[in-house]
Amino acid sequence: MSTHTGEHVVELRSVSKTYGRGRAEVTALDGITLGFRPGTFTAVMGPSGSGKSTLLHCAAGLDKPSSGVVMLAGQELTSLGEGALTRLRRERIGFVFQAFNLLPALTVADNVALPLRLAGRRPRRRAIQEVLDLVGLGNRAHDRPSELSGGQQQRVAIARALISQPAVIFADEPTGALDSRTAREVLGLLRNAVHSAGQTVVMVTHDPIAAAHADSVVFLADGRLVDRITAPTVEAVAERMTHLGAIPVGAR
Numbered sequence: 001m002s003t004h005t006g007e008h009v010v011e012l013r014s015v016s017k018t019y020g021r022g023r024a025e026v027t028a029l030d031g032i033t034l035g036f037r038p039g040t041f042t043a044v045m046g047p048s049g050s051g052k053s054t055l056l057h058c059a060a061g062l063d064k065p066s067s068g069v070v071m072l073a074g075q076e077l078t079s080l081g082e083g084a085l086t087r088l089r090r091e092r093i094g095f096v097f098q099a100f101n102l103l104p105a106l107t108v109a110d111n112v113a114l115p116l117r118l119a120g121r122r123p124r125r126r127a128i129q130e131v132l133d134l135v136g137l138g139n140r141a142h143d144r145p146s147e148l149s150g151g152q153q154q155r156v157a158i159a160r161a162l163i164s165q166p167a168v169i170f171a172d173e174p175t176g177a178l179d180s181r182t183a184r185e186v187l188g189l190l191r192n193a194v195h196s197a198g199q200t201v202v203m204v205t206h207d208p209i210a211a212a213h214a215d216s217v218v219f220l221a222d223g224r225l226v227d228r229i230t231a232p233t234v235e236a237v238a239e240r241m242t243h244l245g246a247i248p249v250g251a252r
Helices: 052-059 081-090 108-118 125-134 148-161 178-197 234-242
Strands: 010-019 028-036 041-045 067-070 093-097 168-172 201-204 216-221 224-230
Touching: 010 052, 028 052, 028 224, 041 052, 041 178, 041 234, 052 067, 052 168, 052 201, 081 093, 081 178, 093 148, 108 125, 125 148, 125 178, 148 168, 148 178, 168 178, 216 234, 224 234
Parallel strands: 041 201, 041 216, 093 168, 168 201
Antiparallel strands: 010 028, 010 067, 216 224
């Protein structure tokens, strides 16, 4: 795992994050050094409380590390003020969350266009149509989120993440609220974004089946990076999680 800066879209160098003080202090991340190359799909796994979400939040500039450096697309996040960080997130980062986070009053097309509007850019109707076609919702542009299934809403969220052609997409448990068949379809879309569009995806998940769609899986335990598997299989991921004390459902 090379740490040469030029090779990575996102890089964390000796990143630590603590919450609270004195006896109440909790170390969520403990000296993490990790890089994500362009055009790769990486899953981040670990037991509950291992620091997965904190890692994602620090890498995305949603949370500031207590120490260490975070680089995103050649920019050091740790030195940016809140205004510059907000702009960078709008322009260079796509987000996909478990809860979809769509605005119910807006149409599908307007939800997809939102990151561009927030960044002060005028959305092109054709670009919105193309990205909706890509996620299989080309004929639902004028519907509201309430008219869509959970899986379709997550497809809209992926289209919204793709519209600004970000440097990286961070996905936090993107299949957590979906049934297994729909989850497979959504993971296939993320995988396709990596392989056909050269997108970079970093996904936090607790599910070995979801993780097996990635190119590699990194494992955290107690805020530290403890292992990495390339070309993961469901069995290999489940076995590794069992050793970490987090036995996934169905892997007993």
